[in-house]
Amino acid sequence: xxxxxxxxxxxxxxxxxxxxxxxxxxxxxxxxxxxxxxxxxxxxxxxxxxxxxxxxxxxxxxxxxxxxxxxxxxxxxxxxxxxxxxxxxxxxxxxxxxxxxxxxxxxxxxxxxxxxxxxxxxxxxxxxxxxxxxxxxxxxxxxxxxxxxxxxxxxxxxxxxxxxxxxxxxxxxx
Numbered sequence: 001x002x003x004x005x006x007x008x009x010x011x012x013x014x015x016x017x018x019x020x021x022x023x024x025x026x027x028x029x030x031x032x033x034x035x036x037x038x039x040x041x042x043x044x045x046x047x048x049x050x051x052x053x054x055x056x057x058x059x060x061x062x063x064x065x066x067x068x069x070x071x072x073x074x075x076x077x078x079x080x081x082x083x084x085x086x087x088x089x090x091x092x093x094x095x096x097x098x099x100x101x102x103x104x105x106x107x108x109x110x111x112x113x114x115x116x117x118x119x120x121x122x123x124x125x126x127x128x129x130x131x132x133x134x135x136x137x138x139x140x141x142x143x144x145x146x147x148x149x150x151x152x153x154x155x156x157x158x159x160x161x162x163x164x165x166x167x168x169x170x171x172x173x174x
Contacts (some may be wrong), residue, residue, distance in 0.1 A: 001107030007033045008043065017045035022049065026132045027115035028108055029138055040103045053101035058093045060124035062086055070125050074164055102137065104132055109159045118156045120166070127165035132156050 013032060017024055018174075030121075032125040033041065050075070064070040065085055071078045075092060079085045095169050097111035099120065106119045119131040131137035140150070 005036050005042070007035050012044060019047075019126050020054065021147070022098060023110045025108060025110060025115060025117055027111050027117075028100060028102075028114075031134055031138070041101055050101055053107075054104065056101075057099055057122045057127075058090060060122060061093065062090050062138065064125040065089055070127070072164070088123070092161060097159055097164070108134060108137075109147075109162060111159070112157075114159055117159065118152075118163075120159075120162055124133075127162060128152075129156050129166055146154060 013024060013029055014024075022063075041053070043050070061070065065080060070083065075088060079088055097109040099107035099122065100110050101107055102119065105122050107122055109117050109120070116133045118129050118133060118139040121128045121130040131140055132154055133153055137151075
């Protein structure tokens, strides 16, 4: 049996966005306003897990930068030193739309702040489209019709920086 928790109030969501310096897209707000299965971050109480999840995408890229010789041509000329490469990737991630943690390694970008953004799976530099949007994400995660391994098909909104990593992974190393 799946346990459910109550949805969030507008005030609770405003507090969470302020606490983490995020803007939740409207469809994420709508999702959080509804009763939730307990297997989603609790924006009221999961401070440590959420803060760790916010750091996860950059930490994973930096890990692969150091251990897998990661570098993408769209990042510009590859600096000669590891410190220079880490600084460049950090700057790129900080300039990219922030990823709002849903649960585990699943994220929705906060920009554009509209409904319909894709859900990314982020595991180090392995960034993939997990779902075309939050509705597709819920479909893939919940109930007897869950299809988590089904490939994402159809049109997926382009999100600067993150979608480029998806495309790089889709077509092999750059």
